[in-house]
Amino acid sequence: MNKILLWFVAKTELFSCNDVSVKEIADKMTPVREETLRLPRSFAHNLRIIIDSEYELEESLKVTETNSP
Amino acid sequence: MFIFVRWRVTRSLNIKSALHTLAHDIRDEQNKIYRRTLQNNQGYPANEDERLYEYFDRLSNSVKRYFDSQVEGNVIAAGIRLAVEVRDSKPTKIVYATFGRSAGLSSKRAETSEDIPSYEGIPRFLIDSECQGILIYNDIDKAVALNAFKKTKNDDLYKGEIVTMMVAPLNAWDGNKTSMIGILYVTSRKKNTFKEKNVDSMRFAADIVASSIAFTVNTLKNEGRITGINRRGI
Numbered sequence: 001m002n003k004i005l006l007w008f009v010a011k012t013e014l015f016s017c018n019d020v021s022v023k024e025i026a027d028k029m030t031p032v033r034e035e036t037l038r039l040p041r042s043f044a045h046n047l048r049i050i051i052d053s054e055y056e057l058e059e060s061l062k063v064t065e066t067n068s069p
Numbered sequence: 070m071f072i073f074v075r076w077r078v079t080r081s082l083n084i085k086s087a088l089h090t091l092a093h094d095i096r097d098e099q100n101k102i103y104r105r106t107l108q109n110n111q112g113y114p115a116n117e118d119e120r121l122y123e124y125f126d127r128l129s130n131s132v133k134r135y136f137d138s139q140v141e142g143n144v145i146a147a148g149i150r151l152a153v154e155v156r157d158s159k160p161t162k163i164v165y166a167t168f169g170r171s172a173g174l175s176s177k178r179a180e181t182s183e184d185i186p187s188y189e190g191i192p193r194f195l196i197d198s199e200c201q202g203i204l205i206y207n208d209i210d211k212a213v214a215l216n217a218f219k220k221t222k223n224d225d226l227y228k229g230e231i232v233t234m235m236v237a238p239l240n241a242w243d244g245n246k247t248s249m250i251g252i253l254y255v256t257s258r259k260k261n262t263f264k265e266k267n268v269d270s271m272r273f274a275a276d277i278v279a280s281s282i283a284f285t286v287n288t289l290k291n292e293g294r295i296t297g298i299n300r301r302g303i
Contacts, residue, residue: 039196
């Protein structure tokens with residue numbers, strides 16, 4: 001058991017509670033276009049974030065004003 | 070013999086107490102949001118994004134405490150990455166960015182934190198696998214060598230902080246459907262910390278944390294409390 005294992009325990013049709021080694025997982029990692037992935041677009045849109053180096057909080061990103069004291 | 074039984078009972082009570090803390094905090098946060106809605110958000114601060122970060126740190130700390138109670142030594146830490154849209158990216162890009170860190174992970178990590186694109190590393194693999202399952206990394210360096218883990222700057226800067234880790238998808242309502250809104254990391258400073266017996270605890274933690282985050286973010290968005298979020302530590 002000296003080899004390093006990455007245990008994958010899952011209940012999916014692909015892996016029914018199997019343990020899969022790192023190598024097997026790595027073999028599955030073929031290049032893919034982002035649009036083919038099932039992504040949480042709606043959720044991610046709620047948390048739009050400024051990633052670039054400018055970090056300017058633009059008007060559209062400002063938190064809604066409230067009647068804070 | 071009696072000492073062992075006593076130790077086991079104490080351990081069991083600590084685990085239950087940590088579980089209660091996790092559920093308690095989530096319930097309180099939801100109540101706070103309901104109360105605000107009732108009061109039309111009056112009297113509440115405008116910097117909702119900073120408060121969100123604090124909540125995600127609290128969630129991370131509760132998860133840390135839960136696993137601390139299961140593992141010997143104070144070696145556990147927890148972190149939360151969430152799916153965020155990179156503004157103005159064309160085509161729109163989604164990355165998984167760190168939003169919550171527990172004690173045990175340097176707060177300075179925020180300054181050098183890197184986002185992981187949805188099509189790389191752990192996010193990609195989990196999405197490919199129907200967003201199910203728990204990953205346990207026993208040796209990160211070898212996982213990197215096999216291209217099963219994408220190292221970030223912080224992995225090199227804070228090497229001793231994460232020696233092994235357990236990773237779970239955060240699956241919840243994203244506004245339109247159920248999908249992987251984030252990733253939960255439970256890390257250890259010690260080798261061979263996590264076993265299969267920890268997997269169900271991880272599943273539980275991931276489910277309750279995902280549900281809470283989805284409720285919080287979606288509700289605040291619907292209430293007009295957040296229209297975006299500023300990057301922390303910048």
